[in-house]
Amino acid sequence: MTARRQERPLTTSELAEPRVPRRREVIPEATVARLPLYLRALHALADDATQTISSEALAEAAGVNSAKLRKDLSHLGSYGTRGVGYDVQHLISQISRELGLSRRCSVVLVGVGNLGRALAGYGGFASRGLGIDALLDADRALTGEQIAGLTVRHVDDLAEVVVPGSIGVIATPASAAQTVCDQLVRAGVTSILNFAPTVLTVPAHVDLRKVDLSIELQILSFHEHRKSLAEGVTA
Amino acid sequence: MTARRQERPLTTSELAEPRVPRRREVIPEATVARLPLYLRALHALADDATQTISSEALAEAAGVNSAKLRKDLSHLGSYGTRGVGYDVQHLISQISRELGLSRRCSVVLVGVGNLGRALAGYGGFASRGLGIDALLDADRALTGEQIAGLTVRHVDDLAEVVVPGSIGVIATPASAAQTVCDQLVRAGVTSILNFAPTVLTVPAHVDLRKVDLSIELQILSFHEHRKSLAEGVTA
DNA sequence: ACGCGCTTGTGAACGCGCGCACAAAGTCAG
DNA sequence: CTGACTTTGTGCGCGCGTTCACAAGCGCGT
Structure with missing residues (x-):
């Protein structure tokens, strides 16, 4: 009767116990990356007062394959109802809980340049559940400035x-990123999102993700280049 | 002798012809996504007047595995020298050419809100080779405004x-994204980078990439949430 | 000239993720 | 209650990407 990890076979006898709200299953990274997508689509549906939704329709709204969506949702154990679909509200709370969006978690943004301001003002930055709580910058000239309802503080107050x-x-600019990163780590932050175009080094226990605006553009440039080459060959 | 597509086997007899500067090999998407990383690291090295670099050192600078880097580079046929490494300048031109950065290609940005301004001002948006050429917005009040050396035009002038x-x-805001997207497609654009938090629909011949700021944050939130759960269990 | 050591290029194995296709399970009408 | 229809959950095969490990190559010192 102990809550052991779910095994592959998944016999009917195991399913016979539906009162296990917390299954500590490992959720594939690829699935985690899609959960926010589903969540957004679900919020849109909820706003339209939709009660239930089939995997087919939700997959369409999220722009993914329906089988993939079902497999993703099965990972977090939120069962739909066969013949009906998924309960929109229930699914929203399931995904929100899994993503840790139930209890509002704090986000601190360092670097109030062009990009920083954009992020701070990004109204629906993270539509529901996440939002920036503090703005910091190394430039003392900016300290005290009001941006998006927040007062800019000096980075030393981290x-x-x-x-x-x-x-x-x-x-921040790339040149300051590693320094700021170190400061964040020293302050106890274990999850960092980096917009600066640099490779950052962090201790093993810190999660680091990066968003590189220029890289995306270069990838598109590659494809565009390829297209023009193909045309050249065809012509 | 015709330039046909490279086949899987890639026998030694094929390699025996080294005078084929253009090998129309298919480059894996994952590799393409890393080329900009390598390029950036190489530019930094070039600024330090470094002549040659080993795969080990370059991999370190780019934050990837060295075997992966070598395999990536082998795809675009730019051979290094065994026992020495890669010629920095040569590699830069190789990658730049492959990415289509040699001839400056035009980038048009629609939506001059907070994010649009940030992108326009993103000095090293795409450090070398790419840069925004036109700013457009649907708000006529913005038309004519000077931002980052460019004059904002109305989106109808697309x-x-x-x-x-x-x-x-x-x-743009999510609500306007699909409309703008359609306009871009109609104007003949075949590569689109979307920052709006929406699922866009495009014809099959159009490449669409998206950067979703809030999704990245939610992924981090998930991991942070997981950590706190793990601590809770441990404690 | 010749071997020694360094570095590249790649064969092969592994693991992950995707998507098909189907059985299980539920709903609804009669 | 029964049977037909709908939709979920998932077993399975496939292809891509990553990594190890090593043979092939190249320069350099002697």
């Missing part, structure tokens, strides 16, 4: 605004 | 600024 579970966002 | 090979960047 330790004061960071709470356990805070997520750090780096929107 | 057809006038798009040239064959142009890349479109959507930085």
Whole structure:
């Protein structure tokens, strides 16, 4: 009767116990990356007062394959109803809980340049559940400035605004990114989102993700280049 | 002797012809996504007047595995020298050529809100080779405004600024994204980078990439949430 | 000239993720 | 209650990408 990890076979006898709200199953990274997509689509549906939704329709709205969607949802154990579909509200709360969006978690943004301001003002930055709580910058000239309802503080005050579970966002120039990153780590931040075009080094226990605007553009440039080559060959 | 597509086996007899500067090999998508990384690291090395670099060192600088880097580079046929490494300048030109950065290609940005301004001002948006050429917005109040050295034009003038090979960047609110996307496609754009948090639909011949700022944050939130759960269990 | 050591290029194995296709399970009408 | 229809959950095969490990090559010192 102990809550052991679910095995592959998944016999009917195991399913016979539906009162296991917390299955500590490992969720594939690829699935995690899609959950926010589903969540957004679900919120849109909820706004339209939709009660239930089939995997087919939700997959369409999220722009993914329906089988993939079902497999993704099965990972977090939120069962739909066969012949009917998924309950929109229930699914929203399931995914929100899994993503840790239920309890609002703190986000601190360092670097109030062009990009930083854009992120701060990104109204639906993270539509529901996430939102920036603190703005910091190394430039003392910016300290005290009001942006998007927040007062810019100096980066040296980092330790004061960071709470356990805070997520750090780096929107500084590349030259300052590693320094800021180190400061964040020292302040106890274990999840960092980096917008600066640099490779950052962090301790093993820190999660680091990066968004590189220029790389995306270069990838498109590659494909565009390829197309023009193909045309040249065809012509 | 005709330039046919490279086949899987890739026998030694094929390699016996080294005078084929253009091998029309298919480059894996994952490799393409890393080329900009290598390029950036190489530019940094070139600025330090470094002549040659080993795969080990370059991999370190780019934050990837060295075997992966070697395999990536082998795809585009730019051979290094065994026992020495890769020639920095040569590699830069190889990668730049492959990415289509040699001839400057046009980028048009639609949506001059917070994010659009940030992108326009993103000095090293795409450090070398790429840069935004036109700013457009649906708000006539913004028309004529000077941002980052460019004059904002109305989105209806789209057809006038798009040239064959142009890349479109959507930085509008989600509600306007699909409309703008359709306009871009109609104007002949076949590569689009979408920053709006929406699923866009495009014809099959159009390449669409998306950057979703809030999704990245939610992924981090998930991991942070997981950590706190793990601690809870441990404690 | 010749071997020694360094570095590249790649064969092969492994693991992950995707998508098909189908059985299980539920709903609804009569 | 029964049977037909709908939709979920998932077993399975496939292809891509990553990594190890090593043979092939190249320069350099002697």
